[in-house]
Amino acid sequence: MRDALDTAPGMPPLLRIEHVQLGYETARGRHVAVDDVDLALGADERLTVIGPSGCGKSTLLRAIAGLLAPLAGRIAFDGRPVTKPGPDRAVVFQDFDQLLPWRSVLGNVAYPLRVNGLGRRRADERARELLDLTDLSAAADRHPHELSGGMKQRVAIARALALQPRLLLMDEPFGALDAITRERLQGRLREILDETRTALVFVTHSIDEALLLGDRVLVLAGAPSRVVALHDVGTPDSQGEARTQLQALLADDRGDDRD
Helix, strand or coil: CCCCCCCCCCCCCCEEEEEEEEEEEECCEEEEEEEEEEEEECCCCEEEEECCCCCCHHHHHHHHHCCCCCCEEEEEECCEECCCCCCCEEEECCCCCCCCCCCCHHHHHHHHHHHCCCCHHHHHHHHHHHHHHCCCHHHCCCCHHHCCHHHHHHHHHHHHHCCCCCEEEEECCCCCCCHHHHHHHHHHHHHHHHHHCCEEEEECCCHHHHHHHCCEEEEEEECCEEEEEEEECCCHHHHHHHHHHHHHHHHCCCCCCCC
16 A cells, blocks of 8 residues: 555655545534545546545545635645636536537537637647547537437546646546446546546546556545545556455445535
8 A cells, every 4th residue: 555645756746635624614513524635646647536425535526626625724736726626627527417418529529628718620620639539520510419328428528638637537427327338438538548648536436447447546434534545556466455455444334425
């Protein structure tokens, strides 16, 4: 197991989470969902986050994205405090309806480029490059209602990559897909990350998915939840032991509903 603060030797961390506490204020006081997360993520590194339902995995992801301010502690990205969302951190959710229904596949992928000032021709050119990367070129003129769930998620991934983010944040994007489509998209995602050299934080309920997609697996558990382990994935030969260890860590935790 590697220390939570370790990154690649000689490289500063891309993401730094310093003793962060997450939750919300209520009439009866502060409710803490996630407590004292301390973590560094290197450029090009892939971190998967796993834990029981309600342990705050999605809450942590939203905080990294800048959608939620910590109650305590600090999140920094590329050396700067995270105070709001930004194009350097792109988010893909589980919801199949995150696309704009009135725009074509090409239009959905080009949209963030146009919003950020790129001309129509260059935006469409860049969008077509991403559709090719995600094997969607043949569907460029279709609209979301004409797509399968797996195709919608590939469009969402292409759109997230449009602004060339340094970090891709994914909140159980394959959780509602059938097993065959899920396995296919897991493989394609690995290929895309290799090609784009984009770092990843990926929330999942699946131990197998966490081991497949991550360089390290962050385990949250408890109430309020804390980091109970940070596992190096290692080689395929060592993943059986890692799976057993993760199963043991999660077996008896009952956390309440905070996701």
